Amino acid sequence: MPPLNMYDKIWASHVVAEEPGRPALIYIDRHLIHEITSPQAFAGLRSAGRKVRRPDLTFAVMDHSVPTKNRNLPLVDQVAAAQFEALERNCREAGILLFNMHDPNQGIVHIIGPDLGITQPGLTIVCGDSHTSTHGAFGALAFGIGTAEVEHVLATQCLWQFRSKTLLILLNGRRRRGVTAKDLILATIGKIGVGGATGHVIEYAGEAIRDLSMEGRMTVCNMSIEAGGRAGMVAPDDTTFAYLEGRPFVPRGKEFQEAVERWKAVASDPGAHFDDVVEIDAAQIAPQVTWGTNPGMVADVTGAVPDPATFSDSEMRHSAERALQYMGLEPGTRIQDISIDRVFIGSCTNARLEDLRLAASVLDGRKVAKTVKQALVVPGSERIKAQAEAEGLDRIFKAAGFEWRDAGCSMCIGMNDDVLPSGERCASTSNRNFEGRQGKGGRTHLVSPMMAAAAAIEGHFVDIRQWNVDHAE
Amino acid sequence: MTPFRKHTGLVVPLDRVNVDTDQIIPKQFLKLLTREGYGKFLFYDWRYLEGRKPNPDFILNQPRYKGASILLARANFGCGSSREHAPWAVLDYGFRSIIAPSYADIFYNNCFKNGILPVTLPEEQVDELFRRAAEKEGYTLTVDLDSQTVTDESGLRFTFEIDSFRKECLLNGWDDIGLTLRFEDQIANYERRYPSQARQYGPLESR
Numbered sequence: 176m177p178p179l180n181m182y183d184k185i186w187a188s189h190v191v192a193e194e195p196g197r198p199a200l201i202y203i204d205r206h207l208i209h210e211i212t213s214p215q216a217f218a219g220l221r222s223a224g225r226k227v228r229r230p231d232l233t234f235a236v237m238d239h240s241v242p243t244k245n246r247n248l249p250l251v252d253q254v255a256a257a258q259f260e261a262l263e264r265n266c267r268e269a270g271i272l273l274f275n276m277h278d279p280n281q282g283i284v285h286i287i288g289p290d291l292g293i294t295q296p297g298l299t300i301v302c303g304d305s306h307t308s309t310h311g312a313f314g315a316l317a318f319g320i321g322t323a324e325v326e327h328v329l330a331t332q333c334l335w336q337f338r339s340k341t342l343l344i345l346l347n348g349r350r351r352r353g354v355t356a357k358d359l360i361l362a363t364i365g366k367i368g369v370g371g372a373t374g375h376v377i378e379y380a381g382e383a384i385r386d387l388s389m390e391g392r393m394t395v396c397n398m399s400i401e402a403g404g405r406a407g408m409v410a411p412d413d414t415t416f417a418y419l420e421g422r423p424f425v426p427r428g429k430e431f432q433e434a435v436e437r438w439k440a441v442a443s444d445p446g447a448h449f450d451d452v453v454e455i456d457a458a459q460i461a462p463q464v465t466w467g468t469n470p471g472m473v474a475d476v477t478g479a480v481p482d483p484a485t486f487s488d489s490e491m492r493h494s495a496e497r498a499l500q501y502m503g504l505e506p507g508t509r510i511q512d513i514s515i516d517r518v519f520i521g522s523c524t525n526a527r528l529e530d531l532r533l534a535a536s537v538l539d540g541r542k543v544a545k546t547v548k549q550a551l552v553v554p555g556s557e558r559i560k561a562q563a564e565a566e567g568l569d570r571i572f573k574a575a576g577f578e579w580r581d582a583g584c585s586m587c588i589g590m591n592d593d594v595l596p597s598g599e600r601c602a603s604t605s606n607r608n609f610e611g612r613q614g615k616g617g618r619t620h621l622v623s624p625m626m627a628a629a630a631a632i633e634g635h636f637v638d639i640r641q642w643n644v645d646h647a648e
Numbered sequence: 649m650t651p652f653r654k655h656t657g658l659v660v661p662l663d664r665v666n667v668d669t670d671q672i673i674p675k676q677f678l679k680l681l682t683r684e685g686y687g688k689f690l691f692y693d694w695r696y697l698e699g700r701k702p703n704p705d706f707i708l709n710q711p712r713y714k715g716a717s718i719l720l721a722r723a724n725f726g727c728g729s730s731r732e733h734a735p736w737a738v739l740d741y742g743f744r745s746i747i748a749p750s751y752a753d754i755f756y757n758n759c760f761k762n763g764i765l766p767v768t769l770p771e772e773q774v775d776e777l778f779r780r781a782a783e784k785e786g787y788t789l790t791v792d793l794d795s796q797t798v799t800d801e802s803g804l805r806f807t808f809e810i811d812s813f814r815k816e817c818l819l820n821g822w823d824d825i826g827l828t829l830r831f832e833d834q835i836a837n838y839e840r841r842y843p844s845q846a847r848q849y850g851p852l853e854s855r
Contacts, residue, residue, distance in 0.1 A: 188842070192834040197813045200831055204844045212731065214681045225825070232846050240679060254679040261681055279853035293846060305730040305754060319754055321732035322683075323761035323824075331828045333835060337811070369666055370724035373753060403727060405753050423850040469666055469727075490665045490722065497664070558853055590675050609670040609728060611693045 178444030181408055182341050182376045185316040185441065189299050191333055198335040204298040206233045206328050207284050208271075210240065210258040211590075212303030216326035217265040227269040229332045234293055235266045235273040238283045240590040243553050243580035246276055252591070269329075282556020282582040285309040285523040289393060290556055292422025296411040296438035301328060306523045306606065307406075308399040312392035313419075314411035314441045316376070319400065339405045342375040343449040346383035348458035353640035355533065356391030357525060357604070357623035359383060360398040361463035363455060365473040373403035375451065378443060383457030384409055389418040390529035397524045398606050401470040410442035464510050464636050465608045465621040467498035472608070474510055476626065476638045482506035501610055502618050503598070511636050513620070516599040518543070518550040518631040519613070520577075520624055522587035525604035526555030530624040531563050534604075535571040537628035537644050543576035544634030550577045551593065553585040575631070589614045602630040650763040651821030655744045656790040657717030660707055661781040667721060668728035669755060673737045686733055687740030712785050720777055721748040725766075726755025735762045745791045747798065749774050760814050763821065765793055767808050780804070793819055 179187070192200040206229075208216075213235070220227070227233065240255040250256040259276070266273035274281040280291065285306050288294040294310040300317035301307060303325040310317035324334060344367075346359055364371070377399050384392065392409045399407025409415075416435050419425045426434050461475035472495065474481070483495035483506065499506065504513070520526070520534050531554060543550045552572050554560035560582055563569055569579045586593040587605035589612070595601050597616025604627050605612075608619035622630065625644070629637045677689040694706050702709045708716070719738065725748040726734060735758045738746070745765040759766045769777075780800065781787045790799045793815060798806045817824060828835075 191838045192831050198811075200828065200834070202835075202838055202842070202844065205846060211678050215683045215732075218681065223825070229844075232844060234846075252679075257681060258679055277855075279855050291852070303730060303732075305728065319730035321730055321735075321754060321758035321761060323732060323758065327825050327828065330825050331835065332839075333828060333831075335813075335824060335828070369727060370750060370752070373724065373750065400728075403724065403752055421850065423852055424846060424848055425850075426847075427849050469668070493663075494665050561853070588675050590678065607668075607670065607728060609668045611674055612670050615674070615693055 178447040180341055180443040180447035180449060181314060181378055181410060181441055182316065182339070183447070185297060185299065186338065188297070198337045200333050201299060201336050203301050203328050203332055203334060204232060205288070205293055205300040207288055207300065207302035207307070208233060208235045208325065209284050209304065210237050210262045212322050213265065213325055214258060214261040215322050216329055217261070219326045220329055225330045227271065227329045230270040232332065233271045233329070234288070235262060235271050236281060236284050236287060237262060237274070237276045239584045239588060241276045241583040242591050243583050243585050243593060246581055279557050279561070282558065283523045283526065283584055285397065286526060286555035286559065289313065289389070290422070290558055292419055292425035295419065295425065296415060297441040301334065305400045306397050308404065309393050309397040309523055311396040311399070311406050311408035312389060313415055314408060314438065316406055316408070318406040339376045340374055340450040342372055342377045342404070343452045344377055344379050345381040345452065345454045346379065346457045347381045347454060348383060348456050349386060350383050350457045350460060351640065353625065354460055354462060355623040355625060356387050356394040358460055358463045359457060360395045361465065361470065361473045361621060362460045364398065364402045364470045365463070366455060367402055367453060369401060369469045369471040370403045372399065375404055377402070377404040377407040378449070379407060379409050381457070385412070388529055389414060390527040393527065394524055398470065401606060411438045462623065462626050462639055464626065466502065466504060466510065467495060468501055468608055468610050470606065470608060470621060472498055476510050476636060478510055480504045480506055480508045480510070511638065513600070514546065514635040515602045515620070515630055516548050517595060517601040518547060518627050519586040519601055519603040519605065520551065520627050521553030521555070521585050522605035523555065524606040525624050526553060526559070528559050528562055530604065531559070531568050534624040534628040535568045537625050537639070537642065538575040538577070538632070539571050541575055541632045543631045546634040547631055548599070550631045551580060551586060552577045553580045553593070554582050556582045586613050588612065595619070602627045602636065649761070649821045649823060652744065652763050652765045652793055652818045654790065654792045654794065655717065656788055657744065658713065658715055659718045659720050659777070659781045659787050659789050660713040660716035661720040661778050662707055663722065663778065665722040666724045666727055669726055669731050669734040670728055672726065672734040673731065678731060678733055683736050684740060686737035687742065690737040690741040715742070717742050717744050718789055718791065719743045719746045720774070720781055721746055722774070723749045725751050727752035730754045732758045732761070735759050735764055739764055747774065747777060760818055763818065765791060765818060767791060767798060769798065769806055769808055773806050
């Protein structure tokens with residue numbers, strides 16, 4: 176038997192039916208749902224008289240439009256309230272476990288799946304959300320789907336899938352101090368482009384990936400979709416198993432040991448074939464800051480805003496000109512001369528305990544600059560929030576001048592009250608700097624949690640490598 | 649789902665690369681419980697100025713493109729969020745087909761679930777269509793799924809590739825859940841051979 180890559184193996188073990196020249200019907204092990212992309216799917220089931228096939232493999236949470244403060248007050252947003260009610264009703268009727276906004280296990284869907292141990296190696300995991308790629312950090316095949324497919328999975332626990340191509344991204348060497356998983360993935364997207372992985376499932380490997388914690392691997396896999404990747408994966412190893420052990424949905428004792436043996440077999444075989452390979456020297460990567468309106472428009476913190484006139488491709492030039500106009504930036508401006516109005520630390524990319532620890536290590540004993548209007552920290556889940564509070568991180572954030580909120584998607588997408596005002600500039604640990612993403616007319620710069628914290632203190636971007644901070648890595 | 653066989657319509661050229669689904673339908677319109685009624689929000693932040701005043705500079709607002717039903721676009725169209733509200737808005741506005749050099753995977757897939765045909769043509773051919781659409785007011789194209797062709801009135805004829813299964817589903821307007829339920833025996837067999845479970849072993853947090 177020829178050596179297989181991880182994607183091939185998971186695919187092969189999930190094919191329910193296959194005919195030549197057709198997509199395969201593959202089985203879905205975990206289906207995660209939230210309030211925004213599921214109501215129409217349940218309505219579709221209802222009108223066709225269909226039932227949820229495997230409510231026991233389906234998990235629901237409220238995250239996208241939940242308020243991050245004053246949750247005990249009645250909801251002001253009545254349109255959002257109707258979606259929450261629909262999710263409550265749909266889950267109750269189908270017998271699906273739901274973490275509503277008052278549940279102590281509530282959080283961003285891609286944070287709670289791994290945190291509760293629902294996410295495990297070798298599984299197929301889908302959710303009506305493009306950042307489902309996050310779960311691939313465990314060696315699972317996890318990808319985002321539309322609402323029609325949410326309905327399809329609810330009804331059949333299967334999906335018709337075309338086989339993707341595979342892309343191996345090797346991050347060789349060791350990342351430098353002050354350079355985080357976020358910088359690795361931003362630099363990677365900057366290199367291959369926002370459509371660079373379209374049609375592909377990415378496997379990340381190499382020393383810099385192996386050295387990352389699970390939190391870091393999740394940050395990397397999370398942003399696979401920003402390069403157009405169908406999914407992103409990292410082979411499970413001892414870091415993975417140690418993270419999983421003891422979590423609520425993970426087997427224990429002898430069963431855990433048996434699971435670890437199965438999970439080990441998921442990794443790509445030596446010499447496995449990939450359709451494409453990209454190699455990047457992680458040791459050369461600096462802290463990254465985006466300057467434009469997609470995550471591929473990114474520069475080293477020591478660099479400057481590029482001059483679109485120097486771009487050889489006319490579409491890229493045109494697109495960079497538009498981006499600079501939207502961002503209110505001049506070509507040649509040094510990244511460190513860009514001042515900011517707000518800071519957002521949160522999202523499914525960077526709101527795990529390690530992210531909060533790193534940001535807090537920068538903030539400890541310092542104050543947010545007076546020119547910064549708001550600094551917001553939104554933990555990825557209520558469990559993470561409680562753990563951070565047990566470590567005293569909340570006190571560091573609050574003492575520095577940050578607002579300490581309840582868990583949700585918050586200002587990454589601005590579907591609740593946490594919105595970036597028009598014309599204002601935000602240092603954000605989220606995943607998308609698209610026009611209007613954080614709020615109409617808002618200007619987003621994507622950075623790591625440490626870089627966001629340092630920008631909060633100085634009021635502009637700074638090179639975190641120049642700071643003498645302890646880090647929790 | 650409405651089948652797609654052949655469609656002739658006015659073409660509107662949207663000359664931007666990497667159009668993301670946040671632009672196609674901004675987040676403030678994702679809180680509804682329906683699949684219909686999103687057409688008025690399509691490209692909302694580009695289409696409207698303050699106070700819902702139409703932005704005269706945006707291509708969809710130009711009188712010559714009123715009633716367009718074929719969207720001519722650039723590479724990596726529909727990137728970003730998986731929101732199916734994007735194709736719902738495209739369809740509800742009146743588009744039946746999109747022509748672009750490439751699409752983001754999830755958006756592409758979502759189009760087929762909603763009776764929209766996303767045609768993929770090489771960059772040079774898309775450039776040619778952009779030229780013709782700019783040159784001639786009222787430029788129309790015919791997109792024929794059966795013969796896999798895009799044609800205009802002055803003899804242009806491009807052929808496109810499409811997966812045969814997707815083509816069949818779109819031509820017939822098949823509901824793929826109905827299709828899958830015919831595989832019930834295989835699904836049940838799979839579940840017997842490889843039982844997937846999500847058992848809880850330890851306690852969750854409680855208040």
